[in-house]
Amino acid sequence: MAASSNPDRTAVVDGDLRLTTQQLSDLADGGAGVIAQSGAQHVAYVGIGGAMLPTLIFASARAGLSFTPLNYRLSAEGVQALIERLPEPVVIVDSRYRDMVGESSKRVLLSDEFLTAARSAEPATEGLAFPDPDSVAIVLFTSGTTSKPKAVELSHNNLTSYVTSTVEFESAAETDAALICVPPYHIAGVGAALTNLYAGRKMVYLPNFDAQEWVRLIDAEHVTTATLVPTMLDRVVTVLEAGGHDLPSLRNLAYGGSKVGLPLVRRALELLPNVGFVNAYGLTETSSTIAVLGPDDHRVAHSATDAAVAKRLGSVGQPVPGIELQIRGEDGTVLAPGETGELFVRGEQVSGRYTEIGSVLDEDGWFPTRDIAILDEDGYLFIGGRSDDTIIRGGENIAPAELEEVLIEHSHVRDVAVVGVEDPEWGQAIVAVVVPTVGIDPDPEELREHVRKSLRGSRTPDHVVFRDELPTTPTGKVLRREIIETLKGLHA
Structure with a gap:
């Protein structure tokens, strides 16, 4: 075409x-x-x-x-x-x-x-x-950070459904260009190749990411849209803060791949006031993006005085066309808005099929994402992390994201991951692994007190440890299992 x-x-x-x-x-x-x-x-x-x-x-x-x-x-x-x-x-x-x-x-x-x-x-x-539209077009292996990598099968129909429901053919202007630096083995890389070609947008590849080169290419190729994972966005913001770069051609900047700290999002919004920001959430099994927080939502939430509206900046927005969402409890019942449970998704772009395993869709076509989530009254989706990452301390289920969202707001915290480690008394102890703000030597007790002020005492980290950086995948997902391995033997 x-x-x-x-x-x-x-x-x-x-x-x-x-x-x-x-x-x-x-x-x-x-x-x-x-x-x-x-x-x-x-x-x-x-x-x-x-x-x-x-x-x-x-x-x-x-x-x-x-x-x-x-x-x-x-x-x-x-x-x-x-x-x-x-x-x-x-x-x-x-x-x-x-x-x-x-x-x-x-x-x-x-x-x-x-x-x-x-x-x-x-x-x-x-x-x-x-x-055959239902034949397998692409097979992608999951990262396998917690188990043997699964081989996800995406049919021609899954992929074309995603493309045609989210992009209008030849909708890009003749001068539009996309800068792509996500890896080829990730669903975002596959999705970028298909959607940009379909939209009629020039694809500029930067296979080996470098923030300075990224900024240079934006200007050299008059790039109008780009996609970054959180670690890349952090490095780009550092370059922009040094000054001398206005990126006049850039109109849209999408980020995703894993959760992004709100202070970083706010700083990026301030540095690039004329750019439309997009937070995209999706999975390999769903042929890429299933929910989007668009440019208008970003700006409205960023400047909002209403707490409920301001909170949306931490959401992944609303479902893309053709996608249905449900939040279910442990007993399988569909939960009301504001209740926490597992996210299930349905739509033509959703595969839910694995080589050697087959389909894991239920009888009504719903896919279990294994992501903990909440839908608010207006249909905004909030992701609380993987169900596998839930910390069980003294019989209480604790989502790491709940603590991470509080800690990242402290001025001494540049990045943070919260994990559970084995503990003889509580079953699991809560450990906050913090990357400090450059030039700061934070006080662990001050950070614990910061959490205690916002959350119940049982959610206060038992330990705060410091690292120069967090181990992540190339798409920005924190390797929690790797962190836990380095913390073995740590007890209260």
């Missing part, structure tokens, strides 16, 4: 490589031919992405095969274990990661070799039936 509508529009910028929509389509055609000739049953990719991601998404689809971008940040053993779970894959790999792949597949192509072959190959589209 993009190539037919505007074949000469620049679709992708990746370093020195620039591709029009027609060139990208031709490359995908040739790539499909290379894939078909390999005799493979699946396509895997190990690399930093950039132009390779949209090329392989469409080349794989045109060859009638499922596609899996893999996490190149894993160990060689980790990457090989995932490849071995894929059926007869052809593995396309950036040269720097070739050794990681080892002998896990008998079909391995370097990315440069694939692109060279794709430019001269005969297209594989002749005679191929259009893919």
Whole structure:
């Protein structure tokens, strides 16, 4: 559609490589031919992405095969274990990661070799039936921070439902450009490639994030929209605070991937008063975003004197078109607004299907997210963290997010994660792991008292420990299990 509508529009910028929509389509055609000739049953990719991601998404689809971008940040053993779970894959790999792949597949192509072959190959589209909308288009492995990574299956229908319900075709202006620095193996990377192409927006890739380079590219490519995870937003704010950057072309800045501290959001809003901020919440199993807090909501909440409206700045907004939400109690009953429970979602973009496991949707098509959440009276969704992260202290269930939201507001706290560690008396003790504000040496008792003033005494951290930084995934999710491992043996 993009190539037919505007074949000469620049679709992708990746370093020195620039591709029009027609060139990208031709490359995908040739790539499909290379894939078909390999005799493979699946396509895997190990690399930093950039132009390779949209090329392989469409080349794989045109060859009638499922596609899996893999996490190149894993160990060689980790990457090989995932490849071995894929059926007869052809593995396309950036040269720097070739050794990681080892002998896990008998079909391995370097990315440069694939692109060279794709430019001269005969297209594989002749005679191929259009893919069944319910067939698997993309398989993504979950991060597996608490268990063996699950292989999430996203159908063509899941993905196209997400794209067509959230984006209008060719709705972007001719000069619009998106700066993409989320990794290719994350659903946000896949979603960005599809939605920006569909909208008619130039995609500028920054595979290796650097805040100074991010700011430079915004100006150099006249970027109008960008997406960041919390750790990236923090670094960009640091660069902006140093001065000299107004980012005049930037109109929208989306953030997500994990919870963002409100002081950081407020600071970003103040530094970029003419930018529309978007908080996007979604899961791999839901084909990306299912709820959005839009620009107007950000500005209204930021300046609100009404406490209920101001609180919305900490929400992920309201569901996108085509998505239904329910909050359920432990007994499965649907809860009223303001009550805390597990978030369930339903809609065409929701897969809820895993290789080797099958569908986990209930009989009415609802997917259990395992996220603790609240819907307020006006339909704004507040995420309270994963159910797996709940701390049980003296028989009382405590959501870490509740304490984190209080602690992050203290001026001496730059970042914080609250976890539970084994405790002989209480079952679990509450530990606040704090990254202090630069140049500050906080008093643990002052931070405990700060929490005690806002929450019940039973929710006061038993311990406050300090770290230079929190361990996170590339998409900003705090690795709580890793933190807990470093705290073993800590008792009251």
